[in-house]
Amino acid sequence: LHHGGHFSWTMEAFHLGCPALRSHPAAGLKPKHTNVAFLKTHKTASTTMQNLLFRFAEHNNLTVALPVQACSHQFCYPRSFTSHFVHSHTLPPNIITSHMRFNKAELQRLMPNDTIYVTILREPGSMFESLFSYYNQYCQSFKRVPNGSLEAFLEEPWRYYRPDEKDSMYARNTLTFDLGGDKDRPATDVVYARAFVAEVERVFSLVMIAEYFDESLVLLRHLLSWDLDDILYFKLNMRTPSSKRSLTPGLPAKIRAWNSLDARLYDHFNASLWRQLSALGPACVAREVRLLRRAQERLMRSCFGGRMPLLRSAAQIKNKDLRPWQPSGKVDIVGYDLPVNLSRGFSSQAQELCLKLIMPEVQYTRVLLRSQSLRYRRSYQLRSPQQSHPLQQPIRTVLPRHRSQQPPAAPGPASGTGSTSTSKPAAGTQGWTTKIRSKSSQTQAS
């Protein structure tokens, strides 16, 4: 961090890395894969992932598809994604990661052919508890429940839930909905549930699991041929312990029954994550996880003046660019503040890294849109019309009206070079390769 922002721990990783993989001859030369579509599901640690992808994109001068202003900082969720929602200055994209309702055909039209699709799921009990608390003031199904009681909702969900109502996707099978599925298919429709899981498996090369976030990142790193320092992160979008409630016995089973499609997805992809980890080698995975955590702790201490940071509620954070959005007065989403004397002994690059690591979703989206827009404007005069992305002509300015149930973002305008890979530094990762195959080619063909 003190040497130009690059965290040099790849050599250490090389010595501790997986022997079987290290012997692979050409892996050190393999370029990093840079075309990634990450489906940002709700309340699954997806903001932490999005921040990691934003930083990777900036570091490698890539283009991130961002929403037009009328969509706020999401792609007009809960409407099904279309390329009309993408800001024309962020085309052609390498990475897409903002909230959307998945639409395979539209994403394939937008993204390069070799795009790797990734998403993340969370255990249904803790996820539903998080949704219930976060969207308590938005979602009518939750607002109707006396005393905001999760137990009361789960006792008689049909008393409070209306499938066609605004924001009902937060109250039942949210993962299925985000993935483009039918959240209200009855649990008895096993044929639909199986086919849906199979479709998700066909499209997504990696389905991460929030409970095993670091292990999932190790798989991601191998899948994309990234370095260990590309997967460093600080946890974002957390609630204070006082905003959480523990689930009383019997509730997890009720949550699973109510969200049976999500439960099926979770069980399937949790099992497949562990199969992939075991194929990579448990010892190798454990070593990489250990390295990641150690490096993260060092990075945190560097950014926060030698000690571990205190998590702060939004009101306590002096820098407004670092205040996380608060869904209501009843839930406290915490964030970080940087020490005032951070600039002492730090390069501007190192300061920038510390800032971006803790920048909340709404503000980072706005910053990225601004910088990409600037880049787009600078390169605009140099382009011939043929060099434009097909979706850039004509630029679409009219958007169907849509209410925003999410935090208001104020993105400015934004960019577009279309590089598809970066040169991977050979040091430390020679021979490390993944056994996980990209499914993008199958997906394109289907």
Ligand SMILES: Nc1ncnc2c1ncn2[C@@H]1O[C@H](COP(=O)(O)OS(=O)(=O)O)[C@@H](OP(=O)(O)O)[C@H]1O
């Ligand atoms: N690295 C990592 N590992 C495990 N869990 C993590 C991580 N980062 C964030 N979190 C937890 O994820 C919850 C927020 O999820 P999202 O960022 O997806 O929420 S949002 O839909 O974008 O608002 C939120 O959960 P709750 O605190 O239970 O609400 C965060 O604490």
